[in-house]
Amino acid sequence: MTRMAVFWILIPLFIGVLFIGLYRNLLAKLAVIFGASGRFIPWRDVDAAALGQAYADEVVFQRRIRLRGRVPWTRHILISWGFSVLFVFDLLTALLTKYLPSEPFLDGNVGWLFLKFGLNLSGMVLLAGLLIALARSVTTAGTEHARFNDTPGTAFLLLVVVTGFVAQGMRFANVPPQPGYGWALLGYWMGEAMRAGAPYAGSHAFVWVTHALLASAFLAYLGWSRMIHVFAAPLGRIFYSQTALREAKVRPVMEGLLKPRAGSR
């Protein structure tokens, strides 16, 4: 079996593990919630404005984390936005350069440079957030605060990002510089720095496969670790904005408890 065959078997396996994790740790939990509350509100009672405001506060601007301080907010918003945009650009790159290749997105063209710029900028944003998180893990080690750090998750994602930049640097170092390559930012700068050791034929393939496997393994890890909060936290918090839903859930229970028994005081 070739190395690439192992690679194409492992990636679907990791994605499968992610979906099993999402089923077990997210969908099954939502089923518990609906089973326990058994109360819904009609669509006409959904407060769309509150829903939108909660989405902006919790997901886009993450204002609740901002209340905890500038550093936690900076760290979290760099990681969450860096990761989300990088993920979208990764999908676009795979789609537009591999599966539905079109001229503007082929090597060196404008679309390709746009994809490289997006991938690298979001990757750099993510890297900055992860380095802040890692610095916190190091500086709080051995203290009470250390319990709150997700150091394994941070280190795992950092490894994915670093191998991605190294693989890209090797690729740039393997080819002569072209106009516009500078749009690849850190990937290009690393390529220039690594040019002295080029070509990286075998080692580039190894690092790239390692990066792809780590990235897929990280997706699997999302469903089985505290990282599941990327799905769960926005869901739970956005719906908290629905006052009618909260009232419909709790109020009848409380009124039932407080209802006097016949003949009682």
Add this chain to the structure above:
Amino acid sequence: MGARGWLFDIGKCTGCHACEVACATWNATGAVSWRQIVKIETGVYPNVGTRNLSMPCLHCDHAPCLQACPVAAITKRDDGVVLVDQATCVGCMFCFWACPFGVPQFGAEGKMSKCTFCADRPAELPRACEEVCPTKAILSGEMHELEALAARSGGERVGGPAGPAMFVIR
């Protein structure tokens, strides 16, 4: 030690909020209130009144919050007390949504928090809320003892599939 829980006498509660204050003070809960007074108005004018319920976590036998937590941050001790591990909690609020009473609260640190049954308080002492209640509307203890007390006063266990560990005298 057997499972522990609450006995609450609605008729005795005046809604003075002393339990809320004692809880917040003992547990240093800050802006979050682990005990909340719920009121309903009863009767028809001019014969009206209010009934109050001081609502803590009911440390349910089959706690839905525990079952709904996606990161297993909620555990149940041998004495029945349900606790949230702040370090593991990701603040997704699933426990709030799963709890039939909406008990878990979102804390300032982005974690869910709720009544710990004064986990750091010696078991032989009354809970902080119970200690300050001027009308003795709140009583904590082992469930079999509370059951006997409730039975003498016409109280009953709060119903529901979750098995809340509280008896109420209405």
